[in-house]
Amino acid sequence: MKLVLLTSFIVLLSCPCFSQIDSTLLRQAPANSSDTLLNMDAVYNRPFLSIGRLPVSLGGYVEANWQHLGTDGVTEGHQFQMRRFTLFVASTIYDRLKFLSEVEFEDGTKEINIEFAALDMEFHPLLNMRGGIILNPIGAFNQNHDGPKWEFIDRPISSTQMLPATWSNVGFGIYGKQSKQDFMFAYEAYLTNGFNDKIINNSEGRTSLSAAKENEERFEENFNGLPLVTLKAAVSHSKVAEIGLSYMGGVYNKFEEDGLLLNKKYRVDVFAVDMNTVIKITGTYINTEFALIHVEIPPTYSQQYGSRQYGGFLDIVQPFYKKPILGFNESILNISCRLEYVDWNMARFKETNTNIANHVYAIVPSISWRISSETVLRLNYRYQWQADLLGNPYSKTAGFQAGFSSYF
Amino acid sequence: MKKILTIVLLLSLSIHSCTKLQPKPPKDEEILDGPVEGLSYEEQVQFLKGDIAFNDDIFTVETGLGPLFVSTSCGSCHAGDGKGHPFTTLTRFGQHDSTGNKFLHLGGPQLQNRAIPGYIPEQIPSGATYSKIIPPANTGLGYLEAVTDADILALADPDDINGDGISGRPNWTIPATYLDIPVNSISNNGKYIGRFGKKAAAFNLLHQTVLAYNQDMGITSIYEPYDTYDQLEKDPEVGNQTIHDVVFYLQTLKTPRQRNTDNENVEEGKRLFIQSDCAKCHIPELKTGYSKIEALSFKTFHPYTDMLLHDMGEGLDDGYTEGSALSSEWRTPALWGMGLSKNSQGGTYYLLHDGRATSIHQAIMLHGGEATSSRNKYSSLSIEQRNQIEKFLESL
Numbered sequence: 001m002k003l004v005l006l007t008s009f010i011v012l013l014s015c016p017c018f019s020q021i022d023s024t025l026l027r028q029a030p031a032n033s034s035d036t037l038l039n040m041d042a043v044y045n046r047p048f049l050s051i052g053r054l055p056v057s058l059g060g061y062v063e064a065n066w067q068h069l070g071t072d073g074v075t076e077g078h079q080f081q082m083r084r085f086t087l088f089v090a091s092t093i094y095d096r097l098k099f100l101s102e103v104e105f106e107d108g109t110k111e112i113n114i115e116f117a118a119l120d121m122e123f124h125p126l127l128n129m130r131g132g133i134i135l136n137p138i139g140a141f142n143q144n145h146d147g148p149k150w151e152f153i154d155r156p157i158s159s160t161q162m163l164p165a166t167w168s169n170v171g172f173g174i175y176g177k178q179s180k181q182d183f184m185f186a187y188e189a190y191l192t193n194g195f196n197d198k199i200i201n202n203s204e205g206r207t208s209l210s211a212a213k214e215n216e217e218r219f220e221e222n223f224n225g226l227p228l229v230t231l232k233a234a235v236s237h238s239k240v241a242e243i244g245l246s247y248m249g250g251v252y253n254k255f256e257e258d259g260l261l262l263n264k265k266y267r268v269d270v271f272a273v274d275m276n277t278v279i280k281i282t283g284t285y286i287n288t289e290f291a292l293i294h295v296e297i298p299p300t301y302s303q304q305y306g307s308r309q310y311g312g313f314l315d316i317v318q319p320f321y322k323k324p325i326l327g328f329n330e331s332i333l334n335i336s337c338r339l340e341y342v343d344w345n346m347a348r349f350k351e352t353n354t355n356i357a358n359h360v361y362a363i364v365p366s367i368s369w370r371i372s373s374e375t376v377l378r379l380n381y382r383y384q385w386q387a388d389l390l391g392n393p394y395s396k397t398a399g400f401q402a403g404f405s406s407y408f
Numbered sequence: 409m410k411k412i413l414t415i416v417l418l419l420s421l422s423i424h425s426c427t428k429l430q431p432k433p434p435k436d437e438e439i440l441d442g443p444v445e446g447l448s449y450e451e452q453v454q455f456l457k458g459d460i461a462f463n464d465d466i467f468t469v470e471t472g473l474g475p476l477f478v479s480t481s482c483g484s485c486h487a488g489d490g491k492g493h494p495f496t497t498l499t500r501f502g503q504h505d506s507t508g509n510k511f512l513h514l515g516g517p518q519l520q521n522r523a524i525p526g527y528i529p530e531q532i533p534s535g536a537t538y539s540k541i542i543p544p545a546n547t548g549l550g551y552l553e554a555v556t557d558a559d560i561l562a563l564a565d566p567d568d569i570n571g572d573g574i575s576g577r578p579n580w581t582i583p584a585t586y587l588d589i590p591v592n593s594i595s596n597n598g599k600y601i602g603r604f605g606k607k608a609a610a611f612n613l614l615h616q617t618v619l620a621y622n623q624d625m626g627i628t629s630i631y632e633p634y635d636t637y638d639q640l641e642k643d644p645e646v647g648n649q650t651i652h653d654v655v656f657y658l659q660t661l662k663t664p665r666q667r668n669t670d671n672e673n674v675e676e677g678k679r680l681f682i683q684s685d686c687a688k689c690h691i692p693e694l695k696t697g698y699s700k701i702e703a704l705s706f707k708t709f710h711p712y713t714d715m716l717l718h719d720m721g722e723g724l725d726d727g728y729t730e731g732s733a734l735s736s737e738w739r740t741p742a743l744w745g746m747g748l749s750k751n752s753q754g755g756t757y758y759l760l761h762d763g764r765a766t767s768i769h770q771a772i773m774l775h776g777g778e779a780t781s782s783r784n785k786y787s788s789l790s791i792e793q794r795n796q797i798e799k800f801l802e803s804l
Contacts, residue, residue, distance in 0.1 A: 073433020197525065201473075205466040205480055253525060263526040298525045302480060303495065351494035354754065381429065389484070390493050390754035396431035 038186050038234050038242055039274065040137060040175065042144035043100055043116060047374055047407045048090055059088035063147040065403025069382065072395055081403075082108055084147060086115075096122035104166065114219070115166045126176035130190070133219060135168045137188045137232040138248040139289045140274035142167055147405035151317050151336040151368040153380050154401070156289070157360060158311035158342045163270065163291050164210035169193045169228065170219050182238040187231075193218045194228030195252035195268055200297060200305040206344045206358060207295050207305045209268065212252070226251045226265075241277030248272075252295070266296040285317040304389055306345030306356065313340040328371045338364040345389070357391030360384060375406035437665040440547045440745055440752070441489040444662045446703035451660065458657025461650045462486075467625050472645030474626040475527040475637045476520030482654065485543040485624065489661055490745065490752025492543025494763050498624065501538035504727045504735045511536050513639070517730065518623040520636055527637070537735070539726035541606050542763040545752070547745045549604070550659030551709045553613055554696035557594040557601050563691060563714040574688050574778045576716030579608035579739065581731045586618075586631045587611055592697065602731055603715055606761045608739040609730035613658050614651070621646055659701060663709050664745035668803045677800025680793055684785040689714055689740045689778070712743035712804065721776020724760065736777060747802035768798045 037045050048057035064082045069075065083106065090100040101117040118132035137143050141159035145166060159165050171192025178185050195212040202211035215223065228250035236242035249269035255262055272291035278284065290312030297307045321333035341361040348355055362384035369377045380401040385394040436442065443455045463483035467473035478498060479485050485496040499519040502509040509516050514533040523529040532538050566577035580599035583589060593600055604610040610619060614631070622632035628642040629651055635642045668674050681687060690712040699705045717737040725736035733739075738761055746768070750757055757766050765771035775783040786794060 068427070068430075070427065070430030072431055075427065075430065197469075201468045201470075201524070203466045203468055203471075205484065266525070298523075300523045300527075300529045301525060302477075302522050304480065304484065349493075349495050351497065352756075354756075357754070388487055390487055390495070390752070392487055392751055392754060398430045400429070 038177070038184060038236055039140040039144040039244060039276075040177075040186055040188060040232070040234060042146070042149075043102070043135070044090075046088060046146065048088065056089055056091040059090070059407065060086050061146055061148050061405060061407045062086070063153075063403060063405035065153045065378075065401055067153070067399060067401040067403075069397055069399030069401075071397040075399070083153075083403075086146075093119075113166070113168075115168050124176070126178055128175050129172070130175060131172040133168050133170055134173065134190060134192065135166065136190065136192060136228070136230040136248055138167070138230060138246050138270055139163055139272035139291055140244055140276070140287075141165060141289055146407070148374055148376055148407050150405070151315070151334055151366050151376065151378060152338050152364055153378055153403050153405075154364070154382065156313040156338070157340050157362065158291060158313055159289065161208070161210055162293065162309055162311045162342050162344070163272070164213050167209075167213065171227070173230075184234075184236045184238075184242075186234045189232075190230045191227040192230065193222040194224065194226060194250040196223035197253045199252050199268060199295060200301065205304055207293075207297070207307070207309060209270070209293065209295075224251055224254045224256070239280070241275055244272075244274040246270075246272045246274075263298075266298065267294075268296070269294045283319050285315075285319075287315040287317075289313060303347065303349065303356065304345070304358075306347050306358070308346040309342070309344055310346055311340070311342030313338055325369070325371075330370070330372045332370040334366075334368045334370065336366040336368065338362075338366070340364070355391065356389060357387040358389045360386045375404065377404045378402065437667045438748070438751075439488065440545060440661075440664055440748055442662050444550070444660050444703045447660060447701075451656075451701065451703070454653055454656045455660050457650075458653035458655070461654050462657050465650075467627060467645075469524050472625075472627045474520075474522075474524040475635075476515075476523050476530055477626040478518070478520055478522060478624045480625065482620065482625075486546050487752040489546040491545045491749045491758070492763075493753050494542070494758055496543055497763060498541045498543065499532070499538050500541060500728060500730070501532045501536040502728055502730070504537050504729060506729050506732050506734060509730075515636065515639075518636075520623070520626065537727035539606075539728040540762040542758055542761065544606070544741065545745050545749070546658055546661050548663035548709065548711060548742070549613055549661065550699070550701065550704050551663060551694070551696055551707065552603060552711060552713070552715060552742065553659060554699040554704045554707075555603075555694050555715065556592060556697035558592070559694065559697070560601055560603075560715050561594060564716055572685070572688065573781050574685075574718065576689060576714055576718050576740070576778075578602070578715075579717050579731045579733045579737075581609055581611060583611040584615060584631070587615055599732070601715075605730070606738055606741075607730040607733040608715065608717060609733070613655050617651060617655050617658065621651070656701075660703065663711070664748065664804065666710070666744075666803050667747065668799075671799070671803070673796045673799045674803045675800075676793075677796035677798070677803075680789065680797050681800055684789075684797070685782045686779075686786070686797075687712075688782070689716070689718055690743050691740075710744060713740045716740060718779065719777035720779060723774055723776045726762075743801060744804050746804050768801050769794065772797075 046059050048059040050057050063084050067079050085105040087103045092098050098120045102115045104113050104115050114133050116135055118130050118134050121129045135142055155165055169192035171190050173190030175188040196215045198211040202208050230248040232246035234244040251265045252268045253266045255265045270293050274289040276287040293309040295307050297305055315338050317334050317336040319332050319334050325331040343359040345356045345358040364380055364382045366380045383398040387394055466481040479496050485492045500517045502511050502517050511533055515530045520530045564577050565575050568575040579602040580596045581602040583600050602608040602611055604616040610616040618629050618631040621627040626636050627645045629646050630644045633641045691714045693710055695708045696704055717733050717739055719736045720738050727735050729735040759765040759771040765774055772786050
């Protein structure tokens with residue numbers, strides 16, 4: 001054993017080593033920075049590597065961070081987190097026939113998900129068919145969530161805990177895009193497997209669409225046999241903004257099994273609006289998304305599971321320094337701020353006719369260094385107020401987070 | 409180079425100041441949760457486990473919730489270990505006399521007014537009387553459990569021998585078969601003193617805990633194995649260790665600490681409180697006997713209760729009872745922590761057994777029966793003096 005270790009040590013010392021290898025086999029296709037792109041294009045708008053004659057392109061991103069947060073004087077101390085390691089595999093099978101997939105490892109290997117694995121067929125720019133595991137296009141974040149594109153380490157609360165972030169399902173649909181002068185119009189329409197009763201039967205103690213992600217069977221079996229409908233329309237003007245309107249809805253509970261009626265049908269309906277723009281004069285980037293959720297709750301169930309939820313976020317990103325830093329010629333320093341709010345339960349107590357509180361809001365200032373368009377170092381400070389169901393004094397959480405996110 | 413230094417400086421500052429820019433903990437006297445002083449490391453670990461089970465475990469259909477229930481977790485009825493809110497008010501039904509509940513076969517004694525999807529919640533059976541009950545605070549329960557029977561009986565005066573119009577008596581109950589009777593317990597024809605619950609019908613904290621799991625959340629245990637929906641015996645849905653952790657947590661929650669003790673109004677309010685004979689039932693000071701938990705043994709504490717039943721008059725008589733208590737009799741509630749009640753009740757007071765009083769003044773004025781004389785003394789005070797009593801009660 002000692003001999004093996006000694007030999008290894010000598011071999012290592014004798015090797016001419018480089019800290020990084022820039023292989024000529026790897027050719028990087030950078031992300032498209034064209035302003036004709038919409039949020040719906042995010043799955044393709046990523047840097048990919050082509051390796052020699054390999055018929056597939058590879059890509060991915062990774063993000064890790066340190067954080068020190070405290071809630072009401074209690075802290076879990078220094079936490080080092082490997083939040084995501086995501087791999088993309090894409091292939092042009094034939095002209096206008098493409099396959100793209102995204103596999104994500106979250107929190108190490110705690111969650112491993114195929115977020116996207118779909119075949120796209122283009123019949124006409126206004127008529128494409130997509131089938132497989134798709135990201136339901138509700139809001140913009142669900143489609144356009146790659147870490148390196150954001151200045152904030154945490155994903156928005158409304159997009160992760162209210163709307164399920166990276167909510168993907170097996171299904172089919174169509175989409176299309178048409179441009180005219182400075183305008184771009186796009187639509188998407190999908191039928192997929194749907195939610196399940198975890199929405200109101202979960203350990204969160206509140207209505208939670210994201211709890212439905214716990215059902216891993218959804219890639220194999222639709223919980224109640226009825227499709228979830230997801231529709232999105234987006235319009236953009238190259239000098240103004242992109243605005244998206246989306247809807248997702250369906251029955252979420254199991255109302256029938258083996259031909260036996262078990263319950264009445266209960267629906268979930270989600271409406272979202274998203275907008276992003278760049279103010280040309282200042283270069284300020286503004287990105288926002290708000291959603292309203294309506295869930296039919298059995299009237300005899302607990303009011304802690306609200307029938308209406310509302311929330312969203314507003315990101316303002318201001319570049320303030322665009323010069324080489326430490327030899328990174330494309331460096332940009334951004335100062336940003338996120339404001340976010342979610343009301344988990346928009347209702348009043350039957351017993352007292354007082355407001356059911358159960359809401360959260362947060363402010364997250366940030367400084368980020370974009371080393372390149374594909375890599376960002378971020379320093380965030382989060383301050384968050386959480387009200388419980390009854391509206392007792394806020395539980396306050398605050399602290400720093402620092403980390404990186406990078407495509408590779 | 410300057411920029412690099414700036415970045416390094418920013419990072420260093422953020423790491424250095426990471427705790428300074430975080431929310432400060434509330435003052436110890438401003439919150440009700442937290443352990444008693446003097447727990448060993450092992451006891452702290454068990455306290456923590458109980459805390460998690462009590463406050464964080466939310467039951468779902470898969471983990472046993474219901475089918476009929478009132479609440480999905482212990483913590484939802486006792487936010488911050490304080491008093492409950494009308495949203496989680498419990499309804500008990502039965503009959504007006506103390507001959508035993510005649511409606512147990514119809515789902516009594518507690519109404520489960522909520523149900524998981526596909527099930528119909530309970531209704532109060534025809535002919536039953538009922539009472540609504542606001543969940544109490546959990547603070548200092550271990551101290552109350554450790555008061556000796558002899559000390560409680562010493563405060564009792566069931567025949568009002570001293571002629572002061574106050575005749576407190578214990579609720580003599582038959583303990584469930586799974587309960588261990590402490591060595592020094594005093595028996596009265598096979599019955600023992602009940603201590604917990606608005607009518608003191610629960611013998612100890614284990615009894616109270618397993619009943620709450622069963623009747624509030626529809627969770628069966630080895631102690632209370634019958635489902636509230638169909639009254640059939642089920643496999644335990646909560647483990648024994650979890651129950652014992654929760655019981656330990658309740659036993660070792662700290663006592664509330666009085667605030668503003670130097671305030672003149674508070675001091676005067678206390679004097680008036682005693683002068684009005686309020687302290688004849690709301691006994692300021694009790695002491696514990698021996699407890700297996702060393703931190704609770706032989707301690708003096710200030711709960712403002714005598715743990716006895718008192719006739720509170722027609723106004724508070726809901727026509728429902730438990731154990732040997734009469735329908736107009738209620739166990740003197742501990743007043744400690746009263747000033748912090750609003751922090752667990754959504755910013756509003758919901759006082760008395762059913763939360764009908766939304767101010768301390770209102771609660772006092774609704775006292776009747778044995779407390780009529782004290783109430784009258786209070787109402788004859790000047791507004792300033794009444795405010796002083798309220799200031800005192802808010803300081804507890």
